[in-house]
Amino acid sequence: MDDTLRIDTSxxxxxxxxxxxxxxxxxxxCRGIPRATVERAIEGSLCFGGYLDGRQVAFARVVTDGATFGYLADVFVLPAYRGQGHSKTLMAAxxxxxQxxxxxxxxxxxxxxHALYAGFGFTAPARPQSLMEKLDPDIYTRQPGRP
Known part of the structure; x- marks a missing residue:
């Protein structure tokens, strides 16, 4: 059994x-996220799968224009495989x-x-006053038809 996480972007x-x-x-x-939404996210992103013995145990995706901007999202290692350095291997890739x-x-x-991402150069925003967002954290769990 090979315990080295293999990364594939296919x-x-x-x-x-x-x-x-x-x-x-x-x-x-993103608890409750619909399958169709995940599919659209995958198709619109640069995806990274992490594999052990042919089984996927980790994932990350980046939404990017490939030139000026990237947003890292949905990074995870399955619970049974955590604590073995796989998140660092995934992030290094x-x-x-x-791109x-x-x-x-x-x-x-x-x-x-925060500690994981800081190890790869991520910090708190230099100018948080310049950042804005439109956040709907309950979008996937709210009852249909309710605002």
Whole structure:
């Protein structure tokens, strides 16, 4: 058994069932996300799958124009595989990818993984007063038809 995480950026290799199940059921940031939304997100992103012995155990995606901006999203390692350095391997592959070099801004949002991302050069925004967002954190769990 090889315990080295293999990274692949092929969308065809992704275990979309596992990705959707994790995001919809376990991820604090998008609980209840519909499968169709995950599919659209995958198709519109540069995706990174992490594999052990042919099984996908990690995922990350970057929304980018490949020139000036990138947004890192949906980074996870399945719970049974955490604490083994796989998140660092996954992030190293993301940061080394040729399409993500020379970006003026590379951003992300996290509640609990600041130390991981700081190890790859991410910091709090230099000018938070210049950043804005339109956030609807309950969009996937709110009853249909309710604002």
């Amino acid at each position: 969308r065809d290799a992704l275990d979309r069932d596992m990705i959707h199940a994790f995001l919809a059921e376990q991820a604090y940031w 993301v940061m080394a990818h040729s 993500l070099q020379g970006l003026r801004r590379f951003s992300l949002a996290t509640l609990d993984a």
